[in-house]
Amino acid sequence: MADFRVIPGAAGVHYIDSTFVISRQVASDIALWGGGPRGEDLTLAVLDPDVINFFDISNVSAPMGDHLRRIRLEVKDFGQTTLQARLGPNGPSWADAAIAVEGTVMVQGVMHRAHDAPVDGSIPAALGLASVIRIPVPGTNGLAIELSPRGWTPKGGSTSRLFIQDIAGKRVLRLDYGFNVKTQAVDFHWNQKGTFNEFGIADHAPAGAGGEALFRGAKYFRYGGRVLLVAAVAIDVYSIVVSSNPLRRSTQVVAGWVGAWAGCKAVGAGGAYVGTLAEPGLGTAIGGLVGCAVGGFIGYETASAGAGRAYDWAENTIFTPVPASDTP
Amino acid sequence: MAHALEVFVCLDQEDSRWELPVATMAGVFRCMVAWRMVPSPLDAGVPEDVSRLMARALVSHALVTFPNGRGNKFTFIHTDQAEEAQRAFDAEYFDWTQRGQAIFLSPLKSSPPALLKRHIDIAFKPEKFVELAELGVKGLTLPGVDGDVAGIYTFGDGFRNEVINALRHECERAAVGFRNVTEKDLIHELGAVSN
Numbered sequence A: 001m002a003d004f005r006v007i008p009g010a011a012g013v014h015y016i017d018s019t020f021v022i023s024r025q026v027a028s029d030i031a032l033w034g035g036g037p038r039g040e041d042l043t044l045a046v047l048d049p050d051v052i053n054f055f056d057i058s059n060v061s062a063p064m065g066d067h068l069r070r071i072r073l074e075v076k077d078f079g080q081t082t083l084q085a086r087l088g089p090n091g092p093s094w095a096d097a098a099i100a101v102e103g104t105v106m107v108q109g110v111m112h113r114a115h116d117a118p119v120d121g122s123i124p125a126a127l128g129l130a131s132v133i134r135i136p137v138p139g140t141n142g143l144a145i146e147l148s149p150r151g152w153t154p155k156g157g158s159t160s161r162l163f164i165q166d167i168a169g170k171r172v173l174r175l176d177y178g179f180n181v182k183t184q185a186v187d188f189h190w191n192q193k194g195t196f197n198e199f200g201i202a203d204h205a206p207a208g209a210g211g212e213a214l215f216r217g218a219k220y221f222r223y224g225g226r227v228l229l230v231a232a233v234a235i236d237v238y239s240i241v242v243s244s245n246p247l248r249r250s251t252q253v254v255a256g257w258v259g260a261w262a263g264c265k266a267v268g269a270g271g272a273y274v275g276t277l278a279e280p281g282l283g284t285a286i287g288g289l290v291g292c293a294v295g296g297f298i299g300y301e302t303a304s305a306g307a308g309r310a311y312d313w314a315e316n317t318i319f320t321p322v323p324a325s326d327t328p
Numbered sequence B: 001m002a003h004a005l006e007v008f009v010c011l012d013q014e015d016s017r018w019e020l021p022v023a024t025m026a027g028v029f030r031c032m033v034a035w036r037m038v039p040s041p042l043d044a045g046v047p048e049d050v051s052r053l054m055a056r057a058l059v060s061h062a063l064v065t066f067p068n069g070r071g072n073k074f075t076f077i078h079t080d081q082a083e084e085a086q087r088a089f090d091a092e093y094f095d096w097t098q099r100g101q102a103i104f105l106s107p108l109k110s111s112p113p114a115l116l117k118r119h120i121d122i123a124f125k126p127e128k129f130v131e132l133a134e135l136g137v138k139g140l141t142l143p144g145v146d147g148d149v150a151g152i153y154t155f156g157d158g159f160r161n162e163v164i165n166a167l168r169h170e171c172e173r174a175a176v177g178f179r180n181v182t183e184k185d186l187i188h189e190l191g192a193v194s195n
Helices: A122-130 A208-241 A246-278 A282-315 B048-059 B082-090 B117-122 B126-134 B157-173 B183-194
Strands: A002-006 A013-016 A019-022 A028-034 A043-046 A052-056 A068-075 A080-086 A093-101 A144-146 A160-165 A172-180 A185-193 B004-010 B029-038 B063-070 B073-079 B103-106 B139-143 B149-154 B177-181
Touching (some): A019 A028, A122 A282, A144 A282, A185 A208, A208 A246, A208 A282, A246 A282, B004 B157, B029 B157, B029 B183, B048 B157
Antiparallel strands (some): A002 A028, A013 A019, A043 A080, A052 A068, A172 A185, B029 B149, B063 B103, B103 B139
């Protein structure tokens, strides 16, 4: 009877999902307890010698107890393998230890993010994209949610912060703050041109407390979103630089951004549609922006993971040319 | 449904809430034009009847120049025709309702001013109006808050009076009410729209 064990307090090793996850930075020690059926010493062997080296350092380290051997593992490359304790060099395995190098943890065919893997830009990208993308509003003949006007404005910009407008900016419903000639007060109100049939909101209609909150949120989100976008790009570039496989990581990043863009558009449109049913204008904008952020995150993660799998498949696939033949 | 229309001219506009330049340099004269339509239009923008009156009044005493197009692919349109000048109030990219338009006025039967894109910015900076005057511009028409009012700025008192008189004349011709009002009265009159 024998088994591999974590040594309490040992650095550089974590036991996760029946796997010894070892660090790339420091040597990791684990323990082998027991022996063969008649007490024979077991022989160590690793199935993939390209991933790790191992050394029995029992004789040069403090004793751990009866029938316990200290095994030092050193990382050679990313990947996973199995360390076996055999009855003789070519005998049957008496104890197995699944070993995985941090950063490339794969358990039962499913890739998990290693705890020391750099974060990706999915969250800031999803949030940031919502501040710059045109989020379509279904059933409105080309209207989309945006945080900037389509046309020219004098220096200082528009007094509006949220726009539901067509590509030319000709038809627009915008959330504005300023003097309202109808209410004779400086207030938060809607201005609209050519969108009354879609939203039922007349020009100068007061936007209420909800409109005020949305205006303020959109005001900060417009700039905050752009900052998040820059942060997302920086995070993703960093993740490529520190990756052991930059080409694979680049593929994931590009796919992630495309997925985020598509997810933002698709789920954002759905959110805008549902929001319009709840409250035209206000609900449209909130539904669209929230939907865009959620869709962007889902799209990023899905596309990035898919691209990683596709890359792995392509990298491990060998294409054999079809032999030439004279006869059809 | 028939609309009742009245046009107002205000000479003592000082309130910054109109979002029109107030502190102008010496030699610049200004007035504000507003309108009241009953019932109120659903859409923002200058009502067609008003833009027609304004365009006719402007071209009767000036060559009208305004930007038209999109992004950097825009051109300045110069015209002395009211129908074409009316387009300035309904342009897409240079949107009057978002204070994105500037109408330049220069003497009739003279070469149009050699304007560049930066001059559109200058139109909103009264301290730099002298640069426009040097190009031959003798007045401006700018959108105020939400495009609900128009500011007329002239580089000479006589020209301002000519434009106001032309607008009065066009209103009379179209059987549209025309009144000179104080700023205080104007606020009251526009507020009456929704009452």
